[in-house]
Amino acid sequence: MNVNFMALMVWLFIALPSWAQVKEGDDFLKGLVPVKSKGVSTTSQPVQATKKKKDNRPDRLKLLNGDSFTGRFQGVNGGHILWLHPSFAEPARVIAKDVSSVRLEQREISSDKTQDCSVSLVSGGKLNGVLVGLNEEALTLDTWYGGKLKIAREFVRTIEPGIKPERLVYQGPEDGPDGWMTGNRNTGQVLKQMLRKNAKVEAGAVGADKQRALAIIRRAKVPGKVVGGVAGQQGAWRYVSNGFVCASSGPILGRRDLELPSHCSLTFDLQWTGYFNLGVNIFADQINNEYSGNSYSLRVDQNNIYLYRIQNGSTSNLGNVRSQLTGRKRCHLSLLIDKEAKTLSVLIDGQLIRKWEDTRPFAGKGNGLLFTSRNNSAMRLSRIRITEWNGSLPESDASKSGNGKEDFVVFSNKDSISGKAKRIEAGKLIFTTNFGDVPLPVSNMSSLTFSNPVKRLTPKGSDVKMLMQKNGIVNVELLSWDVDKVRIKSPYFGEAVFDSSVFEKLDFNLNQPRQNDEEGLFGP
Numbered sequence: 001m002n003v004n005f006m007a008l009m010v011w012l013f014i015a016l017p018s019w020a021q022v023k024e025g026d027d028f029l030k031g032l033v034p035v036k037s038k039g040v041s042t043t044s045q046p047v048q049a050t051k052k053k054k055d056n057r058p059d060r061l062k063l064l065n066g067d068s069f070t071g072r073f074q075g076v077n078g079g080h081i082l083w084l085h086p087s088f089a090e091p092a093r094v095i096a097k098d099v100s101s102v103r104l105e106q107r108e109i110s111s112d113k114t115q116d117c118s119v120s121l122v123s124g125g126k127l128n129g130v131l132v133g134l135n136e137e138a139l140t141l142d143t144w145y146g147g148k149l150k151i152a153r154e155f156v157r158t159i160e161p162g163i164k165p166e167r168l169v170y171q172g173p174e175d176g177p178d179g180w181m182t183g184n185r186n187t188g189q190v191l192k193q194m195l196r197k198n199a200k201v202e203a204g205a206v207g208a209d210k211q212r213a214l215a216i217i218r219r220a221k222v223p224g225k226v227v228g229g230v231a232g233q234q235g236a237w238r239y240v241s242n243g244f245v246c247a248s249s250g251p252i253l254g255r256r257d258l259e260l261p262s263h264c265s266l267t268f269d270l271q272w273t274g275y276f277n278l279g280v281n282i283f284a285d286q287i288n289n290e291y292s293g294n295s296y297s298l299r300v301d302q303n304n305i306y307l308y309r310i311q312n313g314s315t316s317n318l319g320n321v322r323s324q325l326t327g328r329k330r331c332h333l334s335l336l337i338d339k340e341a342k343t344l345s346v347l348i349d350g351q352l353i354r355k356w357e358d359t360r361p362f363a364g365k366g367n368g369l370l371f372t373s374r375n376n377s378a379m380r381l382s383r384i385r386i387t388e389w390n391g392s393l394p395e396s397d398a399s400k401s402g403n404g405k406e407d408f409v410v411f412s413n414k415d416s417i418s419g420k421a422k423r424i425e426a427g428k429l430i431f432t433t434n435f436g437d438v439p440l441p442v443s444n445m446s447s448l449t450f451s452n453p454v455k456r457l458t459p460k461g462s463d464v465k466m467l468m469q470k471n472g473i474v475n476v477e478l479l480s481w482d483v484d485k486v487r488i489k490s491p492y493f494g495e496a497v498f499d500s501s502v503f504e505k506l507d508f509n510l511n512q513p514r515q516n517d518e519e520g521l522f523g524p
Contacts, residue, residue: 186250283364
């Protein structure tokens with residue numbers, strides 16, 4: 001016992017002096033070397049409820065004449081759009097009848113709410129939610145953004161149940177260019193990490209944007225169209241206003257840390273001037289240039305889309321298809337890949353353009369993604385999104401709707417049946433056929449299309465087209481807009497209160513012509 005006591009006293013005698021040297025406020029981490037994570041901007045988990053950073057780009061208001069400027073959408077009041085701009089001491093009142101659209105950027109990213117069903121309306125609208133039930137009068141859809149919506153059956157065109165939550169791999173570059181690298185294949189410029197400093201916009205462009213805003217309240221003259229930045233003078237892609245821009249041949253933009261799933265969906269917005277040519281390599285094990293290593297290479301221009309197989313630096317053409325982009329200036333492009341089946345499908349603005357099937361072993365050997373500017377036309381990439389794909393492709397109207405005279409069910413195995421949909425309850429569709437009532441498990445259904453004919457409505461001046469997350473869209477009358485809640489009126493489900501965070505864009509004055517321009521390609 002005495003030996004243990006003496007040992008304890010000796011230990012305290014040695015340790016106490018070192019403790020005494022530590023004073024309040026000492027920096028314990030002073031000697032540590034910071035380490036930058038290599039996984040910035042990537043995740044293998046579903047997107048969680050979080051607010052975007054304050055330095056994200058603001059909302060954008062566009063007028064019917066093509067002019068646009070940034071700020072904060074504050075709602076509507078008495079025929080005016082309330083708009084707050086850094087140059088204004090208080091919100092400006094913009095005449096609503098002169099407004100083309102409002103794009104909402106500073107909204108919360110919704111959590112992964114349960115949405116197992118997509119409902120298409122006869123007018124072309126679409127709502128997502130949880131399918132509660134169906135009877136002779138209405139379909140009931142439970143939504144996280146608007147509560148339970150009862151949609152009159154006569155207005156329902158298609159029900160697509162069984163939507164699986166998507167696993168998000170990457171979404172950006174709204175939070176910055178971190179993780180992306182750029183170089184130039186023609187000049188031999190090696191790939192370097194993109195830095196946030198590239199996000200700075202020319203002072204002239206910002207000043208012109210403020211002048212446009214001031215002109216709305218007649219405090220300044222409207223200048224000419226904002227001149228693009230200096231992308232054409234640089235040999236690499238630049239990060240500008242939450243997108244990547246380039247205007248020379250040879251610059252490459254890529255990253256190799258994306259953990260691409262075997263069922264992969266890559267989507268992005270593409271904007272261009274002149275005759276563009278863009279290369280996209282995916283599942284690449286090298287991203288030094290589009291011809292090296294092992295990958296699949298998609299090459300898109302205004303006339304054609306080509307798919308190439310790159311194996312050990314050797315290139316073989318898998319075929320081409322018309323891109324249907326002649327005369328256009330922008331599109332939303334999707335590339336859907338099934339690694340096991342060795343299929344690659346291309347969609348433009350949601351329409352399937354072509355599906356390729358590779359008869360040889362899958363060429364891609366890595367997790368790299370590479371974009372290449374293949375000529376001198378100015379291009380902009382934005383809203384890049386990579387998710388795990390559920391494996392479904394858009395089907396033709398004929399394969400989904402049958403003869404149009406009866407309700408039509410398509411099953412997951414592509415079998416189909418015609419008849420009359422009576423009701424949905426307890427996970428079963430009671431479906432009347434020539435052989436009587438048949439209970440069909442909703443879980444086995446790919447789609448249910450009603451015999452209700454498509455009705456293309458003529459928009460009224462009071463109608464507002466609201467684009468929502470998950471490709472939702474609905475034309476409504478906007479009654480009021482608060483910070484969190486939006487009160488709307490629809491001929492399909494009556495009055496409802498929606499969560500404002502679900503909306504991404506509002507289109508006003510749908511019955512009026514509007515002028516498109518190329519503004520925003522290099523600036524805000």
